[in-house]
Amino acid sequence: MRMPWTCPNGYSDSRTLQPVVRNLNMFEAAPDWTVREWLNTDRPLSLQDFQGKVIVIEAFQMLCPGCVSHGLPLAQKIRDTFGADQVAVIGIHTVFEHHDVQGGKPALEAFLHEYRYRFPVGIDLRNEGERIPATMGHYEMQGTPTFVLIDKKGRRRRQYFGMVSELVIGSEIGQLIAEPL
Amino acid sequence: MRMPWTCPNGYSDSRTLQPVVRNLNMFEAAPDWTVREWLNTDRPLSLQDFQGKVIVIEAFQMLCPGCVSHGLPLAQKIRDTFGADQVAVIGIHTVFEHHDVQGGKPALEAFLHEYRYRFPVGIDLRNEGERIPATMGHYEMQGTPTFVLIDKKGRRRRQYFGMVSELVIGSEIGQLIAEPL
Amino acid sequence: MRMPWTCPNGYSDSRTLQPVVRNLNMFEAAPDWTVREWLNTDRPLSLQDFQGKVIVIEAFQMLCPGCVSHGLPLAQKIRDTFGADQVAVIGIHTVFEHHDVQGGKPALEAFLHEYRYRFPVGIDLRNEGERIPATMGHYEMQGTPTFVLIDKKGRRRRQYFGMVSELVIGSEIGQLIAEPL
Amino acid sequence: MRMPWTCPNGYSDSRTLQPVVRNLNMFEAAPDWTVREWLNTDRPLSLQDFQGKVIVIEAFQMLCPGCVSHGLPLAQKIRDTFGADQVAVIGIHTVFEHHDVQGGKPALEAFLHEYRYRFPVGIDLRNEGERIPATMGHYEMQGTPTFVLIDKKGRRRRQYFGMVSELVIGSEIGQLIAEPL
Numbered sequence: 237m238r239m240p241w242t243c244p245n246g247y248s249d250s251r252t253l254q255p256v257v258r259n260l261n262m263f264e265a266a267p268d269w270t271v272r273e274w275l276n277t278d279r280p281l282s283l284q285d286f287q288g289k290v291i292v293i294e295a296f297q298m299l300c301p302g303c304v305s306h307g308l309p310l311a312q313k314i315r316d317t318f319g320a321d322q323v324a325v326i327g328i329h330t331v332f333e334h335h336d337v338q339g340g341k342p343a344l345e346a347f348l349h350e351y352r353y354r355f356p357v358g359i360d361l362r363n364e365g366e367r368i369p370a371t372m373g374h375y376e377m378q379g380t381p382t383f384v385l386i387d388k389k390g391r392r393r394r395q396y397f398g399m400v401s402e403l404v405i406g407s408e409i410g411q412l413i414a415e416p417l
Numbered sequence: 418m419r420m421p422w423t424c425p426n427g428y429s430d431s432r433t434l435q436p437v438v439r440n441l442n443m444f445e446a447a448p449d450w451t452v453r454e455w456l457n458t459d460r461p462l463s464l465q466d467f468q469g470k471v472i473v474i475e476a477f478q479m480l481c482p483g484c485v486s487h488g489l490p491l492a493q494k495i496r497d498t499f500g501a502d503q504v505a506v507i508g509i510h511t512v513f514e515h516h517d518v519q520g521g522k523p524a525l526e527a528f529l530h531e532y533r534y535r536f537p538v539g540i541d542l543r544n545e546g547e548r549i550p551a552t553m554g555h556y557e558m559q560g561t562p563t564f565v566l567i568d569k570k571g572r573r574r575r576q577y578f579g580m581v582s583e584l585v586i587g588s589e590i591g592q593l594i595a596e597p598l
Numbered sequence: 599m600r601m602p603w604t605c606p607n608g609y610s611d612s613r614t615l616q617p618v619v620r621n622l623n624m625f626e627a628a629p630d631w632t633v634r635e636w637l638n639t640d641r642p643l644s645l646q647d648f649q650g651k652v653i654v655i656e657a658f659q660m661l662c663p664g665c666v667s668h669g670l671p672l673a674q675k676i677r678d679t680f681g682a683d684q685v686a687v688i689g690i691h692t693v694f695e696h697h698d699v700q701g702g703k704p705a706l707e708a709f710l711h712e713y714r715y716r717f718p719v720g721i722d723l724r725n726e727g728e729r730i731p732a733t734m735g736h737y738e739m740q741g742t743p744t745f746v747l748i749d750k751k752g753r754r755r756r757q758y759f760g761m762v763s764e765l766v767i768g769s770e771i772g773q774l775i776a777e778p779l
Numbered sequence: 780m781r782m783p784w785t786c787p788n789g790y791s792d793s794r795t796l797q798p799v800v801r802n803l804n805m806f807e808a809a810p811d812w813t814v815r816e817w818l819n820t821d822r823p824l825s826l827q828d829f830q831g832k833v834i835v836i837e838a839f840q841m842l843c844p845g846c847v848s849h850g851l852p853l854a855q856k857i858r859d860t861f862g863a864d865q866v867a868v869i870g871i872h873t874v875f876e877h878h879d880v881q882g883g884k885p886a887l888e889a890f891l892h893e894y895r896y897r898f899p900v901g902i903d904l905r906n907e908g909e910r911i912p913a914t915m916g917h918y919e920m921q922g923t924p925t926f927v928l929i930d931k932k933g934r935r936r937r938q939y940f941g942m943v944s945e946l947v948i949g950s951e952i953g954q955l956i957a958e959p960l
Contacts, residue, residue, distance in 0.1 A: 299524075299527055299531050305486070313944075313946055317946045334524075342518050343515075343519070346480050346515040346518050346519070347480055350482055402946045402949060404949065406945060406952075407956070410951060411957040413953075414958060495765065498766060582679065583763070584675055584679045586768070587769040587772065588679070591770060591771065591773040591775075592772040592775060592776040594772075595776035661886075661890055667848070698885060699886035700886070702880065704879060708880050712844055
């Protein structure tokens, strides 16, 4: 049974909301993302481009308060803290609600510009007639913000929906960094 | 000479940025707003509707980080703190940049819904060929977020561009409340 | 019946704890404080010294987490925000627990020095055999931190035990400032 | 040459202050602490008691604002985040200033009680005539708060003086956890 697709709303929630954690089968290769268009990069990116590095995916929506106040600032902080040779940070714009008003590339471009986010962001591909975009579906994400940690071998190791503490995600990134290639 | 129209960006700025304060002529009647469409109210509103009350205007843009992290939450806090019989809170969506991607009513509706803002919000009217919308122009606002305090007699008494401390704006609202009608 | 003498503990509490508010009889003159020793002032102070000004008393203990994280920083912010000709800020060290380890003047001096608090602080006088010091008793404070607002005529107008929002206390100070002498 | 013994003061500093980081020789065994008295434990503790675990030492003083607002809450958060079978958290009260007013066990006991810190805390031994207590000296700490990370084999691996980000210390703890015994 699926959990409801809800967006953890707003700042006040973010103090109390416990993340929904998924401990994944360590041997499962992460599905590649299915991206319609990219921003903050001059060419399309795939999981293979980051082999040997830890990958942090932050799935977000522009109109999701929990993403704006928590998920995206944390993604940027991860980008600023770890060397690009060790950790890759990728944003995926996974619009699953208010499709008509937050889907476009120019709006997302203005958003990333104003908030000064510099990591690559892909717009999740939504197939005609579908509510949930493709990457969001393949990863079985339950809403936004969602963080996914992928290890150096391309295996999905952890997935958080909601707010996650810096100490926790920092420790998990550290453990994945320490693993042998 | 006009100051540049800039949007104080993001949360980190908000800690250090001093607001630009305007002490206004106490006898100047506030210009009425010029609103294209309203949200969170079932009828158009005018300054006259609030005579006898203190009015707090929060001018904002959806894509302005300083509005999202500071201005709008403070406006809501003012709404929650003071009785509606004493203080009116009005948002004005004064889009002066990225016009193509943040101007529409449905997008603003989704934004207010997701962030759970319940006070009335008017979309500032922008005349053809103009960059700055009308209310923003009449009030000579320098950017967003801007707070305007209007007294019980409809006179504009204070205007802040940027971050303003709760203690300061709280005190000024208190002083205006204490004034005789 | 008296409420229990408890100290709102710690930072996490401070987010949720509602203050206990007392609306006082507007015609009651504030009791003067009963202070054993003063710091941050070269002479003893009394209520009469501040006639014509709004007085903010912050009652605290060095070993009270809610005072250290909330009450004292707010008192300093009030001191920094309002002119000394309009608002006086007075700290009172009202020790009612752990008497043996937090009562001394040298310890309080080191504390105020390290935290850089510059407003006058009086050590509440505790009579032999009493648990509650004198000023705390006269004001019927229920614990720390407690804020007391006294108007320009020396009348106690409001008393908060616990956390109080900046918007609320700012507004009340503003209203007292606006009152005619 | 020694750096000055200063205590990073207060909350405002904590936002900007960069920690002084020491990358230590990985093969250097950590010096054991030299503790006069223990709190929050029924028996004296030594490094050997935690062999096979990552050890986090938080050196603090009760009257150090940076310790109260940053170091100690972070130590407790580390305690709450990681299993006791993986990570040990030890506080050391390293008084190097205001000796007369913050050294005693009863005061520290009241402090730990009020702030609800439950991890073991040792009072650093100060030899007669010395200003700097023994553990602080052996570790060449430059002030408080100082975090020390010790690996499973008892080697001191990292030392921070000042504010350290949760993401950074989380990652380093994670890397030490991932190392083979």
